[in-house]
Amino acid sequence: MESFQPAEQLSDIDRLRSETVRESVRGRPWALPLLAVVGVIFLSAYALDWAWIPVIAPLAWLAFVVLWVRWLRAPNRARPGRQRAVRDWRREVPVWLGLFVTANLIAVLGATVSWLLAGALMATFGAVAGLALPRLARR
Amino acid sequence: MTLAGLDAVLTAPKRLGIMAMLDVAKWVEFSFLRDQLDVSDSDLSKQMATLCETGYARARKNGHGRGSTTWFAITPAGKRAFDSHVEALMNLIDEPPAASRRGR
Numbered sequence: 001m002e003s004f005q006p007a008e009q010l011s012d013i014d015r016l017r018s019e020t021v022r023e024s025v026r027g028r029p030w031a032l033p034l035l036a037v038v039g040v041i042f043l044s045a046y047a048l049d050w051a052w053i054p055v056i057a058p059l060a061w062l063a064f065v066v067l068w069v070r071w072l073r074a075p076n077r078a079r080p081g082r083q084r085a086v087r088d089w090r091r092e093v094p095v096w097l098g099l100f101v102t103a104n105l106i107a108v109l110g111a112t113v114s115w116l117l118a119g120a121l122m123a124t125f126g127a128v129a130g131l132a133l134p135r136l137a138r139r
Numbered sequence: 140m141t142l143a144g145l146d147a148v149l150t151a152p153k154r155l156g157i158m159a160m161l162d163v164a165k166w167v168e169f170s171f172l173r174d175q176l177d178v179s180d181s182d183l184s185k186q187m188a189t190l191c192e193t194g195y196a197r198a199r200k201n202g203h204g205r206g207s208t209t210w211f212a213i214t215p216a217g218k219r220a221f222d223s224h225v226e227a228l229m230n231l232i233d234e235p236p237a238a239s240r241r242g243r
Contacts, residue, residue, distance in 0.1 A: 002152055006228040009152060013159040013225065019175055020160040020167060077171035078164040079210075 024078040031072055032131070036123035038064055043110055043119035099129055144227030146220045148193050153178060153186050158221040161196060161213035169209040187211060195220055 003009060042064075045057050102125060110118025149155045156176050160167050173183045190196040195217030199210045213221070 004150075004152065006231040009155060010225070010228055010232070012152070012156060016156050016159045016175055017163045020163050020171075023171060024164050077168035078160070079166040081162075081164045 020078050021080075024076060024080040026076055028072055031068070032127050035068065035126045038068075039122045039126050040119040043107075043115050043122055046110065047115045144223045144230070146224045148189065148195065149220060149224045151186070153182070154190060155221075155224070157183075157186060157190060157211075158195065158213065158217060158224075161211055162218065162221055164212075166199070166210040166212050169211070172211070190217070193217075 003012070038061075042057060042061050045053055103122065106118050106121045106125060109121070149158060153176055157172055160172060160175065169180075169183065169187075172187075173180060176183065178186075187196065187198065190211075191198055194214055196211050197214055199212070201208045201210065
């Protein structure tokens with residue numbers, strides 16, 4: 001941005017604003033495959049005949065989710081400018097409830113039928129939800 | 140042509156570009172500003188120092204040493220100055236050139 005011409009300056013302003021907004025909402029291309037792989041590992045771990053799995057697996061999953069979310073947010077070199085309003089949170093409540101119920105149903109299915117199947121279902125569910133949620137957040 | 144509304148600090152194209160980016164984000168990292176404006180570290184530091192001294196931007200440093208990052212945000216005063224500067228630029232474009240006005 002070097003020009004002193006008003007028209008060129010305004011055009012540069014538009015370009016820089018677009019680039020900044022794009023950077024602030026940019027996602028990680030490997031985020032969903034990573035979530036899917038770790039989800040399968042997490043649920044498959046329950047198939048192991050080891051007494052400590054029910055203790056260690058949830059803690060490991062929690063640690064992974066915290067790191068994963070930090071990784072999703074941290075590398076963006078611009079943070080979104082729009083403040084979240086109460087209505088944004090309210091709009092997301094049914095979505096989070098739906099995610100919670102579906103994830104627990106899959107876990108129940110895993111406990112009764114097959115943990116491997118539950119892992120595959122959870123990975124698919126994570127991928128679909130992961131694709132849908134950012135679109136919902138941008139609306 | 141009128142210069143009313145133009146801000147002396149923002150007449151520098153680089154500073155105007157910085158403010159344009161800060162205006163749409165909550166915080167923007169130093170390296171992003173540098174890459175987008177294609178300027179050197181020292182040049183950007185100088186421009187940011189001017190904007191911070193004027194009260195148009197504020198800085199926040201995360202971490203220490205080599206891994207540290209510096210983030211910048213626009214202040215309310217900076218937002219007002221930027222908005223009125225952009226409006227003045229738009230008015231300059233809307234106004235007919237002085238030569239054509241004389242010819243009427």
